[in-house]
Amino acid sequence: MAGIQNHLKQLLILVCGAFLFSAPLFAQWAAEPGEKVRNGFGPESGVQSVSTCRGACGLGCPSSCKERVTYECDDSERMVRVNSYVCGTHQACRDHDNCLDQCRQDREKAFDCDAYCHTEVLESFSIENAISWSTGGGPYDGPPIFFEYTRESPNAPEPAFRCPDGAKMQCSRGKGSCLAAGGGLADPVFDSYVGVGAGAMRISNFRSGHLCGDSVCQQTTLIRVTGQDQCVRGDCTKYGVEFEYENANPAMPLECTGEVTGGGDFIGNMLKKGADMMPQQGDGSGEDGAAELMGMLQQILQSADTPEDVQITMTPNDEHGNPIPGQTVGNTYEGPASVPRTVDIPAASGSMVVPMYQLMGINNPPQARQIRCSHNGVPVLEVAFQLQY
Secondary structure, eight states: OHHHHHHHHHHHHHHOSOOOOOOOOSOOOSOOTTOEEESOBOOOOSSSSOOBSTTBSSSSSOTTSEEEEEEEEOSSSOEEEEEEEEEOBOHHHHHHHHHHHHHHHHSOTTSOHHHHHHHHHHHHSOHHHHHHHHTTOOOOOSSOEEEEESSSSTTOOEEEEEOOTTOEEEEETTEEEEEOTTSSEEOOEEEEEETOOTTSOEEEEEEEEEEETTEESSOOSEEEOOOOEEETTEEEEEEEEEEEEESOOTTSOEEEEEEEESSSOHHHHHHHHHHHHSOOOOOSSSSOHHHHHHHHHHHHHHHOSSGGGOOOEEOOBOTTSOBOTTOOEEOOOOSOOSSOSEEOOOSSSEEEEEEEEEESSOSSOOSEEEEEEEETTEEEEEEEEEEEO
16 A cells, blocks of 8 residues: 555656645745735746746646636727636645745756655645645635736736727726627727837737638637638638738747647647646757657647647667668658748738638547737737637
C-alpha cells in the first residue's frame, strides 16, 4: 500500500498543475472566500503564462468555475467585455497559489516550484482531496470567489467592442447590449484596443464570419461547419476575418494564434498547454539528451496554433545509427494551418483578409476558437468563434 501511495504522489507531482500548500508563510495574491476581484493576477515570473483566479481550486480559472461574459458601456459607441468566474476555494488552494506565486517570483528559473508546492500538500492533505482540488473540485471552506477580467494580463490593453451594423447599443446601469433591428439581441463586434500607442497598427471596419471567395460574407461569430468547402487536408469550412488597417510595417507580418476550447484533441490540448507554460528545456549542448528532446518537442508544439496542426514525425535508426527508410511515423502534412501563424501585410495601409478553416471528420472536434493577432508585438485584433456541426 505504501508503495502505491508513493507512486501516486510522484504521478500527481508530475501531471497536476494546481495542488495546495499548507503553511501560510507567503505573500498574499490569492483572494479570500466571498471576495470580488477585478483583473487580479499573480506576479509575473517570466517562466510561465499569466496566473489568473488566484485562490481558486484548480489550474488558473478551471472549468469547474461558473463562467459568464457580459459587457460594460465605455462610451456612447463602445463597450468593454467582462469575463466573470465564480470559483470554489479552500484554504489549502489559497496557500498553494501563494506558494507558487512567491516561489516563481523569488526562485531561480531552474527551481521546480510546482514540485515543491505540490509535494507539500501531499504531506499535509489526503491524496483524495488533492486529486479533487487539482481539477477544481471540493471540498470548499466557504463562499466562492468572484473574479472579473477585462484584459488578458496586467499590462495588456483592454479590447473594446461595438454593435454590428444595423444594431443599436443600449446601456442600463452600466451594462451594455446590442439591439438588432428586429428587436432581438446581437453579439458585439471587436472594435479596437483601448490604450494602444499612437505608433501601433490600427484596424477599422472589422468583420468576421464565413468566407465567400476572398471576403467575409456576413458578420457573425457562429461558424456552421458543413464541409462544403475543399481544403488541402480534405472537406472543410472556410471562415476568417476582414478589416481595414493603417500604420502598419509591411516588413513585419501579422502574427496570429488560435486557442481551441470546448472539445478538440484532448491530448493535443494538454500538450499545447504544457508547452506554452513550461520554461525552455535544453540548451542545445547535447549533454542532457532528455532535456534536449523536451526542448525540441516544446518548439514543435509552440509552432502550431491548434492541436490538429501539431506536426511530429519520428524515424527509427538501424544498428549503425542510420535512419531506416520507409519506417517514418507521424504526421508529415506541411500545408497551411487551420489558423495561419503569420500573414504578410501588403502595404502600410489598406485592407486584408485572414483566412481560416475547420476540417470535417476529426475526432471530438473543437467547439470554439479564440483568435488573437498582433503586429510588432502589439495586439491588433481578437475574436471568439463558436463552431457548430
